[in-house]
Amino acid sequence: MSGDLTLYHWEPNANSGKPMLTLVEKGVPFHSHYIDLLAFDQHKPEYLAINPMGTIPAMVHGGRLMNESTAIMEYVEEAFPGPALMPADARDRWRVRWWMKFFDQWLGPSLSMLGWNVGIGPKVRARDPDELKAAIDRIPLPERRVAWRKAIYGLFSEEELAESTRRILIGIDLVEKTLGEREWLACDSYSLADINAFNSAYFLPISQSEHCNDEKTPHIMRWLRAIYARPAVKTTWAMGRTAMSDRIKIFEGEEVKPW
Amino acid sequence: MVMTLYHGEPTGPSLTVLAALFESGLDADLRAIDLAMGERHAGAIPLNIEANYSVEGEGPVLVVDGEALCDSVFIACYFDDVAPGSGLRPADPYQRWEMMAWCRWMIERVAPGVAALANRSWTTPRLAALDEAAFAAILESIAAQDLRERWQETREGALSDEHRAASEARVHEATKKLEDRIADRDWIMGDFTLADLESYAWIAPMRELLPDAFVGKPRLAAWLSRVAARPSVRRALQQARTAHSAHGFAPGPEINRWG
Numbered sequence: 413m414s415g416d417l418t419l420y421h422w423e424p425n426a427n428s429g430k431p432m433l434t435l436v437e438k439g440v441p442f443h444s445h446y447i448d449l450l451a452f453d454q455h456k457p458e459y460l461a462i463n464p465m466g467t468i469p470a471m472v473h474g475g476r477l478m479n480e481s482t483a484i485m486e487y488v489e490e491a492f493p494g495p496a497l498m499p500a501d502a503r504d505r506w507r508v509r510w511w512m513k514f515f516d517q518w519l520g521p522s523l524s525m526l527g528w529n530v531g532i533g534p535k536v537r538a539r540d541p542d543e544l545k546a547a548i549d550r551i552p553l554p555e556r557r558v559a560w561r562k563a564i565y566g567l568f569s570e571e572e573l574a575e576s577t578r579r580i581l582i583g584i585d586l587v588e589k590t591l592g593e594r595e596w597l598a599c600d601s602y603s604l605a606d607i608n609a610f611n612s613a614y615f616l617p618i619s620q621s622e623h624c625n626d627e628k629t630p631h632i633m634r635w636l637r638a639i640y641a642r643p644a645v646k647t648t649w650a651m652g653r654t655a656m657s658d659r660i661k662i663f664e665g666e667e668v669k670p671w
Numbered sequence: 672m673v674m675t676l677y678h679g680e681p682t683g684p685s686l687t688v689l690a691a692l693f694e695s696g697l698d699a700d701l702r703a704i705d706l707a708m709g710e711r712h713a714g715a716i717p718l719n720i721e722a723n724y725s726v727e728g729e730g731p732v733l734v735v736d737g738e739a740l741c742d743s744v745f746i747a748c749y750f751d752d753v754a755p756g757s758g759l760r761p762a763d764p765y766q767r768w769e770m771m772a773w774c775r776w777m778i779e780r781v782a783p784g785v786a787a788l789a790n791r792s793w794t795t796p797r798l799a800a801l802d803e804a805a806f807a808a809i810l811e812s813i814a815a816q817d818l819r820e821r822w823q824e825t826r827e828g829a830l831s832d833e834h835r836a837a838s839e840a841r842v843h844e845a846t847k848k849l850e851d852r853i854a855d856r857d858w859i860m861g862d863f864t865l866a867d868l869e870s871y872a873w874i875a876p877m878r879e880l881l882p883d884a885f886v887g888k889p890r891l892a893a894w895l896s897r898v899a900a901r902p903s904v905r906r907a908l909q910q911a912r913t914a915h916s917a918h919g920f921a922p923g924p925e926i927n928r929w930g
Contacts, residue, residue, distance in 0.1 A: 476765060483771040491764040502752035503735055509745045510721050517726045517779060521928050559929050572928070578816070586720050 417442040420462065421469040422449040423652045426524060427481040428469045429611035432651060434485045434604065436644040438494035442471075444651055450536055452547040466552045482512050485604050497604050504599035511598045511605040515612055519583040522576035523612050526619065528563035529573065531671040537564055584616060584624050584632065591631035595638075602639075610639045618662055618670050637663055672753075674699035675734045677716055679706035680919025681907045683786070684730035684743035686872040689907035691747035691865060695757040699733065703912055706730075706921035707794050709809035709822075723814035727778070728786070728821065729921035743872070744774045747865045759865040766860060773859060773866045777845070777873060779927060784841030785873045786923030788880050791830045793918035798826035821922040837926065842877050843884045849874065850888040857897060871898040876917040 419435065419442050421428040435442050447453045447468050455466045463470040463479055470479045473491070478484050489497050498505055536544065544564055551557040562568055587609070590597060598605035614636055616624040626633050639645060640663040649657050659668045676692060676699045679685040685706070692699055704710035706729045712718065716732050722739040733740040733749070740746055751759040761767055798806065806826060813819045824830075830838075849870060852859055859866040875895060878885055885891060898904055913919065 473765075478765075478768050478772070480768075480772040480775055483768050483775060486771060487764050487768040490767060502749050503738060503740070505752050506740050506745055506749040507721070509748060510725075510740075510742060513726055513742065513745070514721075514724065517927070518724065525929055555927070562929065568929075575817075575928070582816075586724065590720060 416474055418445055418472045419443070419469060420445045420447050420459070420471070421651075422447055422454075423654060423656045424611070424648045425615075425652075425656060426520070426527075426611055429648065430481040430608050431469050431471060431484045431488060433607045433611065433644060433648045434488045434497065436648045437497060437607065437642070438488055438492050440488065440492045440494060446651075446653060448653075450532065450654075452550070455547060455550040455552070460552065464552060466550075466556070482516055482604075482608060485512075485608065489604060497602070497607065499599045499601055499603055501599070504601075504603075507598040508603045508605040512608045514583075515609050519579060520612060522579040522583070523615070523619075525568060525572065525576045526580070527615070528559070529566065529568050533563040533566055535671070537566070580616075580620060581623055584620065584629060587613070588629045588632050591635050596635070602642075606635075606639055610636065610645075614640070614660055614663075615670075618659055618668060673736055675702055676700070676731060677702045677704050677711065677734070678731040678910070679704060679729075679921060680913060680916040681910050682876050682917045682919050683782075683789070683872055683923065684727055685919070686904075686907055687743040687865075687868045688731045688733065688746050689910055690868050690872075690901070690903040691743075691750050691759055693903035693906050694759055694868075694901075695750035695754040697750055697754050701910065703910065707797055707919070709812060711921075712809070712812035718814070726924055727782075728818055728923040728925075730923065744778060744865065744869055747868070751865070758863060759868075761860055761862065761864060770860050770864055770866045774869050777866075777869050778924065781841050781845045782873050783924045783926040784838035785877060786920060787830060787834060787838040787926070788842070789876055789918070789920040790825045790922060791828060791835075792880055793915075794825050794920050794922070795828040798822070799828070801826075817925065818922065821925060825922050834926070839881060839884075842874070842881050845870070845874055846877075846884040846888060846891055849894065850891045853890040853894045857894070863901070867894075867898050868904070871895065871904070875899075876920075879917065 419431055421432055424432050447459060449468060453459055454468045460466055462472065463477060465479055467479055469481055470477060471484050478487060498508060548557055548560050551560055594600055596602050596606050597609050624632060640660065649660050662668045676688065678689055678701065681689055711729055711732060716734060717737060717739055719739050722732055722741045725741040727742045730741055730743055733746050740749060747759050751757050761770060810819050810822060813822065858864065859870060
């Protein structure tokens with residue numbers, strides 16, 4: 413099975429972490445292929461030969477390529493046996509999809525804009541300028557070229573960053589309210605929505621520590637710790653290769669560095 | 672289970688949901704509302720976090736036993752979950768992945784462009800004709816600030832040259848992708864699915880505003896005719912209450928804030 417299934421991923425974080433944690437929760441063996449985002453491995457010819465979009469993650473199963481992390485999660489749930497990560501009730505399933513889209517398209521871009529601005533951009537900015545320019549020119553999707561250019565050269569406007577912060581604070585409020593009403597994000601059982609959201613939300617007590625903490629958002633903290641306690645999370649985060657994957661130790665009560 | 676579908680004119684997301692309902696064979700009480708006059712927020716619909724923060728903006732709402740469900744693709748998935756065998760989604764997990772990834776592209780990349788062009792042409796004059804008090808009353812009823820801002824921009828007719836060009840490029844990209852996709856098949860996934868409805872609902876209204884995007888694409892023209900001839904789509908189009916029902920847009924999804 414594992415020879416047949418390969419996941420191309422970066423750190424257990426955001427989009428890469430979604431299919432990683434889903435596969436581990438399902439107990440599906442897979443060949444893990446680490447792509448170093450900060451070295452622009454995802455835009456190199458050998459990876460573009462596998463995923464022409466040059467995005468991570470991507471999964472190859474039975475010789476067929478899949479991208480779009482959330483769509484991959486639903487595929488893993490449907491194609492393999494293992495513990496159910498989608499609820500049986502149709503309305504619960506609708507809520508799982510709604511919350512994944514909220515994280516993917518409304519909250520996610522704001523979280524990643526701030527993360528790229530203070531984390532990823534400065535990490536790669538120190539490289540040789542010609543190398544960086546060549547790396548940007550190789551990016552296949554035009555919108556990703558724009559995003560990388562902004563991240564690398566710190567071109568996000570004050571308005572963009574302020575709007576991202578505004579949305580993150582609203583997102584924290586909406587998630588806190590929702591988790592005040594039910595144990596898990598979308599329904600009464602752990603689901604793909606929790607896996608999707610955790611991969612961004614685990615960072616909130618670090619990046620937004622003033623707004624996301626035991627005092628102000630007890631339900632979010634309870635939920636994050638419940639997910640962190642799952643063995644699959646330990647296994648998944650052990651696949652990280654950089655200090656980023658140590659951030660999760662905040663749930664052990666350790667002091668962690670954001671970047 | 673009691674279902675009430677609050678829908679706008681049969682165009683865009685309301686067309687997808689109406690036709691998907693008819694494909695599923697399920698029963699719902701149909702309530703036509705004027706989305707561009709803010710009737711989604713007028714009090715009849717029990718708006719929840721999900722409906723207030725829907726990434727789709729002013730789309731149709733399905734109320735099931737008192738809970739509001741939104742986002743056209745996910746409402747259609749809900750119908751398919753309740754009525755398995757509707758054919759709205761393929762049965763094979765890989766084909767499902769492909770269909771969900773296609774719909775995600777349509778929702779995230781194409782729909783915001785279509786919404787921007789359609790609203791500028793057809794919704795702006797309607798909102799501009801409202802007096803200040805009437806428009807202020809609509810704004811006051813809307814929970815999400817970014818959605819309120821899209822309403823204001825629509826009323827002002829604010830569509831920059833850059834935003835217009837990006838929106839038009841998305842429509843051109845979509846019609847070309849459809850023309851290529853239909854080369855060896857009648858429907859996007861081979862068999863008819865939700866992908867055909869979602870794509871038709873956003874693309875068909877552009878024939879009037881951006882005819883250039885349809886020139887020299889005979890397969891696209893034939894596909895548009897095939898979709899329009901489906902009994903479910905004909906019945907959905909019969910729900911029209913105005914002479915130009917394709918114009919019945921309302922502030923919808925925003926263009927992805929960064930890449």
